[in-house]
Amino acid sequence: MRFIQAIHALLDRLASLQFRRAGAFVVAALLLAAAAVPLVRQLGLNSAWDALLPRDKPSVQDIARIEGRVAGLNTLTLAIESEDLEAMQGFARELVPRLEDLPRELVRSVDWNVGTYETFVEENKHLFASVDDLREIRSALEERVMFEHNRRNPFFVCLEDDCTTPPPGPDEVMARMRARAEEGRARLSRFPGGFYVHPDGNLLVIFVRSDLKGGNARGIRTLRESVEAIAADIDPSRFAPDLRLTFAGDLVVAREEHDAIKDELVLATTLTIVLVLSAIFVFFRKARSIPLLGFALMVPVVITFGFAELAVDYLNTSTAFLGSIVIGNGINPNIIWLARYFEERRAGRSVEQAMQQTHRGVWLATAAASLAAAVAYGSLIITDFRGFRDFGIIGFAGMVLCWFGAMLVLPAATALSERMRPLKLAEEGVRASVFGRAFAAMVERAPRAALALSAVLGVGASVVMYQYLAGDPLEYDFRNLKSLREGSTTAQRINARIGDFLSSSDKGQGIVLVVDDVADALPLRDELERLRDEDHAPWSRVRVIQDLLPSDQEAKLPLLAEIRELLEEMRPYADAEQLAQLDEHTPPEDLHALTLADLPEDVARPFTERDGTRGRLIVVEKQRGESVWDGRYLMAWAAALREVRLADGTRPPLAGRAPVFADMIQVISDDGPRTIVVSFLATLVLVILTFRRLRERALTMMALLLGIVWMAASMALAGMKLNFLNFVAFPITFGNGVDYGVNVMRRYSLECELDTPNPVRAAVEETGGAVVLCSLTTIVGYSTLYTSANQALNSFGAAMAISEVTCLISAVITMPALLIVLRKRDAARAQGTLPPG
Numbered sequence: 001m002r003f004i005q006a007i008h009a010l011l012d013r014l015a016s017l018q019f020r021r022a023g024a025f026v027v028a029a030l031l032l033a034a035a036a037v038p039l040v041r042q043l044g045l046n047s048a049w050d051a052l053l054p055r056d057k058p059s060v061q062d063i064a065r066i067e068g069r070v071a072g073l074n075t076l077t078l079a080i081e082s083e084d085l086e087a088m089q090g091f092a093r094e095l096v097p098r099l100e101d102l103p104r105e106l107v108r109s110v111d112w113n114v115g116t117y118e119t120f121v122e123e124n125k126h127l128f129a130s131v132d133d134l135r136e137i138r139s140a141l142e143e144r145v146m147f148e149h150n151r152r153n154p155f156f157v158c159l160e161d162d163c164t165t166p167p168p169g170p171d172e173v174m175a176r177m178r179a180r181a182e183e184g185r186a187r188l189s190r191f192p193g194g195f196y197v198h199p200d201g202n203l204l205v206i207f208v209r210s211d212l213k214g215g216n217a218r219g220i221r222t223l224r225e226s227v228e229a230i231a232a233d234i235d236p237s238r239f240a241p242d243l244r245l246t247f248a249g250d251l252v253v254a255r256e257e258h259d260a261i262k263d264e265l266v267l268a269t270t271l272t273i274v275l276v277l278s279a280i281f282v283f284f285r286k287a288r289s290i291p292l293l294g295f296a297l298m299v300p301v302v303i304t305f306g307f308a309e310l311a312v313d314y315l316n317t318s319t320a321f322l323g324s325i326v327i328g329n330g331i332n333p334n335i336i337w338l339a340r341y342f343e344e345r346r347a348g349r350s351v352e353q354a355m356q357q358t359h360r361g362v363w364l365a366t367a368a369a370s371l372a373a374a375v376a377y378g379s380l381i382i383t384d385f386r387g388f389r390d391f392g393i394i395g396f397a398g399m400v401l402c403w404f405g406a407m408l409v410l411p412a413a414t415a416l417s418e419r420m421r422p423l424k425l426a427e428e429g430v431r432a433s434v435f436g437r438a439f440a441a442m443v444e445r446a447p448r449a450a451l452a453l454s455a456v457l458g459v460g461a462s463v464v465m466y467q468y469l470a471g472d473p474l475e476y477d478f479r480n481l482k483s484l485r486e487g488s489t490t491a492q493r494i495n496a497r498i499g500d501f502l503s504s505s506d507k508g509q510g511i512v513l514v515v516d517d518v519a520d521a522l523p524l525r526d527e528l529e530r531l532r533d534e535d536h537a538p539w540s541r542v543r544v545i546q547d548l549l550p551s552d553q554e555a556k557l558p559l560l561a562e563i564r565e566l567l568e569e570m571r572p573y574a575d576a577e578q579l580a581q582l583d584e585h586t587p588p589e590d591l592h593a594l595t596l597a598d599l600p601e602d603v604a605r606p607f608t609e610r611d612g613t614r615g616r617l618i619v620v621e622k623q624r625g626e627s628v629w630d631g632r633y634l635m636a637w638a639a640a641l642r643e644v645r646l647a648d649g650t651r652p653p654l655a656g657r658a659p660v661f662a663d664m665i666q667v668i669s670d671d672g673p674r675t676i677v678v679s680f681l682a683t684l685v686l687v688i689l690t691f692r693r694l695r696e697r698a699l700t701m702m703a704l705l706l707g708i709v710w711m712a713a714s715m716a717l718a719g720m721k722l723n724f725l726n727f728v729a730f731p732i733t734f735g736n737g738v739d740y741g742v743n744v745m746r747r748y749s750l751e752c753e754l755d756t757p758n759p760v761r762a763a764v765e766e767t768g769g770a771v772v773l774c775s776l777t778t779i780v781g782y783s784t785l786y787t788s789a790n791q792a793l794n795s796f797g798a799a800m801a802i803s804e805v806t807c808l809i810s811a812v813i814t815m816p817a818l819l820i821v822l823r824k825r826d827a828a829r830a831q832g833t834l835p836p837g
Contacts, residue, residue, distance in 0.1 A: 011359035018412045019352040022419065025412030029299045029405075036306025043305055044314040045265075046215035047258040051316040052387035052664060052724060058642065059659035066514050066655045069609045070617065072108035072209025073512075073655065076223060077249030079494045080204040080236075087240035088204040089193055098230045099208060106223045109605045111207040115194025117548065117603045124594060126560050126587045127550035134559040141566035148573040196502065203497055207249070209606075214254030215314075217262075221255065248494035256491065257483055260789060261320050268784040272324040275780040276331060283773045288417055289338060296334050296410035300401035301326055307401075308394045318387035318725055321785050321793060322394050325800075328781015329373060329736060330402030332774040333366035336743060337406045339770035341414060351418045355411050365746035365767075366403060368690040369739035372683050374399035376735020379679035380728060383671035385664070387724055395732070436769025439812045440761045447817035454814040458706050461713035468716035474668065475721035476631030478661060483789040510543075510619045511641060511656035518596075518615040520646050522546060525618055527644065538626070538637045543619040545596060545607035553593040560587040618652075628657060631665050638662035664724050672727045679731035683738050695822070696745050703741040703815040707807030708733055714802045725792040729799035736778065736800075737807030740771045744811050748819065760819045768812045775808040 018025055053060045067073065078095075080088045092112060099110050121128055129137075191197060196205040208227070212219040224247060236243040277290045304326055312319070340362050344354035377395025380388040443450060475481065515521055525544045531537035550556065564587045574582055596604065596614045607617045620641065626633045638659040645651055684701065691697045711733060720726070747767035751759035782804070785797030 007363070008360050011363060012356045014407075015355035015359050015411065016352060018408075019355060019415045022412040022415040025408065026295075026416055029295075029409045029412075033299045033302045036303045039306035039309040040302060043309040045217070045258060045262055045320060046314045046316050047217075047261055047320075048213055048215035048254060048316075051215055051314070052318060052385065053660065053667070054384045054386050054389070057384070057663045057667070059638075059655075059663045062653035062659065063655045065653045066512065067211075069514060069611075070512065070655075071211055071610050074210050074212055074214065074251050075249040076208040076210060076220075076227070076247065076251045077494065077498065078206040078208060078227065079246045079248055079498075080206070080243065081202060081246065082240045082243040083202050084240040084243070085192065085197065085201050085204075087243050088197075089195055091234065091236055091239045091243060092195060092204055092206060094234050095231065096206065098234075099206075099227065102223075102226055106210060106212065106219070106226065107208055108211055109209045109602075111209060111602075111606065112196070113194040113602075114191050114196075116600045118194055120600055120603060124550065126591065127553055127556055127594060129556070131552050131555050131559065134556060134563065138559055138563050138566065141563060141570065145566055145569045148570070198497055198500060203494075205498055205502075210251065212251060214250060215258070217255055217258040220251050220258075223251070224255070246490055246494060248491040248498070252491045253495075257790075260483060261317070264788040264790075265320050265323065268321055268787045269323040269327070271784045271787060272327050272781050275784070276328060276777045279773060279776050279780065280331075280335070283335075283769070284338070284342065286342070288421070288423075292410060292413050292417060293331060293334050293338060295413050296405050297327060297331050297402065299409050300330065300405035301398070304394065304398040304401050307397050308390075311393050311397070312390040316387060316390060317790070317792070318728075319390045319394055321788065322391065322398070324781045324784045326395070326398035326402070326781075328778045328784075330398050330405075331777050332373075332739060333362075333370050333403050333406035334410050335774050335777070336362050336366050336767070336770050337410055338414070339766070339773075341411075343766060345423055351415055355415065359407070359411070361750065363407065364690060365743045366406060368686050368746075369742045370399050370403035370406075372686045372738045372742065373732075373735035374403075375682040375686065376679045376732045379675045379682060379731045382678060383667070383675055385667040385671050385724070388671060388675065388728060391728060399735075436765040436767075436772070439768050439772070440764040440816075443764060443813055443816045443820065444761060447820040450813055450817040451821060454706065454810070454817070458709060461709045464713040464716050465709055468712060473716070473722045474631075474665065475723040476665070477629060478631055478634075479629040480721070481723055481790075481792040484791065510621045511539075511637070511654050511658055513618040513620065513641065513644075513652045513654045515616050515618070515646065515652050518613075520652075521615050521618060524644070524646065524652065528618070528620060531640070531644070537640050538623050538633065539620045539640070540624050541621040543621070545599070545604060545615050545617070548599055548603060549594050549596070557591065557593060560591055563587060564589070622658075631661060634658040635662040635665055668722070668724055668727055672722075672730075675728070675731040676734075679734040683734040687738065687742065690742060691745065691749065693749075696749060699815055699818060700738065700741040700745045702818075703810040704734065704738045704807065706814060707737050707803065707810040710806035710810070711799070711803040714806065715799055718798075718802075720795055720799065723792050723795060726796040726799040729796060729803060732800070733803040733807065737803055737811075740775060740808055740811035741815060743767050743771050743774075744815065748816075760816050760823065764812060764816050768816075771812060772808065775804050779804045 055061070055064075080091055082088050096110050096112050099107060192201075196207075197203065198205075208223070210223060212223060214220075227247075228245075231245045236245060273294075277294060280289050280293055281287070283289075301323070305323065308315070308319075315322070337358055341354055341358040344357045344361075345351075349357060374396045377392045377399060380392025381396070383389055383392075513524065515524060521544050525542050525546075528537070528539070528542045532539055532542070567582050567586045571579060571582060599614070601608075604614050608614050609616065622628060622637065623633070626637075628634070634657070638654075639662065641654055642651060642659075683704070687697050687700050691700065708730070711729075744763050744767055748759050748763035751762045756762050779801050782797040782800040785793045788794065
């Protein structure tokens with residue numbers, strides 16, 4: 001009790017100081033906000049997926065290791081479209097050299113033509129024939145040479161029936177050799193002129209490999225603008241009227257996502273401010289409420305995001321729209337304070353007295369509610385998932401700062417407004433909120449019916465929630481988490497067409513493994529293929545640079561030497577035309593085994609590290625028929641590769657989309673339940689500390705848990721799956737949802753202490769109305785997330801809006817109805833008309 005009295009005395013002095021020095025408080029608030037503005041301007045946006053993961057996750061650590069060794073992990077795809085194939089090829093030939101001249105920080109390499117490899121195969125065609133084919137050719141040559149020798153030997157006697165039938169002659173043998181050599185280049189025939197051309201012949205693709213990350217929006221923009229400038233200078237119309245250049249690839253998708261999120265962020269924040277202030281005006285019906293609450297909220301929100309720049313460095317996909325959320329949620333204590341202040345002024349108190357009574361009346365409930373919301377956000381800080389952690393840091397700071405804004409900035413601004421234009425109660429008096437009166441009347445009219453309906457819905461919702469959670473509610477289809485925008489359709493269309501004729505690793509969708517020793521690459525390749533073939537491991541083709549060299553060279557060289565000798569023996573028996581063919585197909589004398597160093601630079605580049613080392617990269621392609629958007633497959637793919645070990649027992653690092661997405665799902669599964677438990681326990685402790693009576697504590701927690709059960713069941717019935725963003729709705733709802741119950745119950749408790757005849761009605765009419773407005777502004781903040789085309793953000797906004805409605809109903813209908821029933825029962829017991837128990 002003494003503690004409360006001391007707090008009240010402190011609050012009285014604060015109110016008096018704010019009344020006397022209102023201008024000083026306002027100026028101080030403005031200076032603090034102004035100091036935070038430069039930090040807010042520096043706060044960047046990183047929309048890359050790996051920006052959501054902590055530094056210690058395997059996928060992030062592996063990417064860091066691989067990026068230090070491998071260049072050009074990301075791709076800008078240039079799509080040249082025309083009905084004229086020669087025009088596309090001509091344009092590409094002029095474009096590529098100028099692309100290769102761009103700065104290395106923008107372009108590491110340009111993958112545009114397989115013609116160099118075709119030339120390499122042609123120059124070494126003898127080594128690309130198979131061992132069996134060479135043996136067959138050698139045998140045929142031996143037979144023909146023997147036949148020619150025997151035919152010219154006058155002492156040769158034919159003892160066989162068919163010895164007079166000549167075996168294949170030089171022409172036939174040469175044709176067979178030519179066919180065998182051509183098989184080494186057959187797989188390249190689908191690329192006209194060596195270009196990556198779609199089978200339809202109207203799309204030519206160039207892959208620009210870059211070190212730029214998906215979150216580097218400025219760098220991606222610079223790269224794209226540089227390419228556009230080069231293309232414009234070349235002038236595509238010189239080659240064909242219909243020739244056009246479009247962009248695709250992971251860098252374009254990342255840039256589109258970044259720009260869209262940035263634009264949608266501004267729209268959502270603006271829309272939130274407009275709708276929230278409109279709702280405030282409708283509720284208070286007082287013009288001065290808009291600038292008062294707007295100013296009181298602006299200061300802590302700006303400081304919050306200035307702090308965010310220092311604490312988290314940048315916003316990510318999870319935190320980008322926190323501005324709307326902090327505004328919609330952080331305004332709650334401000335609304336409660338201003339509503340109570342107008343109520344005190346309506347009762348005839350002076351400005352200073354009204355401020356003192358308002359401070360006394362709302363500090364504990366608003367502090368408990370704001371702290372509960374802050375702790376709910378803060379519970380996310382304990383997670384490893386950066387998408388959760390950053391969300392928690394910013395949300396915690398926002399809720400705490402907005403409460404201080406309500407207690408320090410708003411009262412001073414209100415006093416200053418009264419000094420400039422005193423409130424005329426006769427003209428501007430505020431009646432009890434229409435929301436509060438409506439809910440109070442509803443509860444008083446049929447409290448038992450409200451309780452019975454709440455109980456039935458609670459039991460039904462519990463069953464639905466249990467089935468929902470038992471059935472693995474996580475979202476595994478990542479297509480339901482990406483953005484759906486008209487502006488992205490061009491890139492999506494191009495990417496889909498590329499998939500018609502190139503493999504997943506060509507498009508950058510494979511997983512890259514890196515070894516430290518070239519000698520480990522082939523054994524690892526063999527082990528991966530064994531796992532695929534024998535153990536049905538979830539991948540298909542395994543590619544290494546050694547695949548570009550002829551196989552079995554040590555076995556082929558002796559065979560080719562024998563073939564060369566046999567062809568020399570054939571020369572005396574060949575005519576002029578046949579001699580020309582022999583010259584063309586005779587293996588050279590200096591034929592030797594090819595090594596990785598013999599591969600042309602542009603051929604070896606995809607498998608070459610920054611320091612020039614070749615042969616330590618292995619690319620594993622996805623299993624045919626599986627989707628890179630299937631979370632379950634990505635988890636299985638990444639998990640299986642992480643089980644692979646080298647001869648020394650170490651795990652090779654791997655990089656790609658699958659490991660990142662797999663880690664995201666794993667972190668949500670591991671950290672999600674932990675944050676819910678921490679948030680619940682913290683909320684329970686706050687409720688215990690806020691109320692002295694067991695009944696008040698129990699009913700407040702009952703209202704919260706009932707609202708959460710209804711929320712979960714509503715999400716289940718709506719078919720919503722839990723993802724990396726909407727999962728946080730549950731721990732946050734413990735803090736946000738208890739806000740309404742705490743404020744209504746605290747007002748009820750105060751009315752009981754004042755011996756108000758009908759404390760339940762007073763609490764619902766006065767505080768309940770403000771609580772409804774608080775919920776409405778919070779719902780507005782979450783609903784504006786639908787301005788984003790990102791489906792994950794949409795689902796989070798929907799989940800939080802549902803939780804606001806369910807927790808509000810349980811706080812202003814179910815809990816007051818139960819209070820009425822219990823008060824009647826207590827009164828009956830006191831009069832002796834109801835037996836105990």
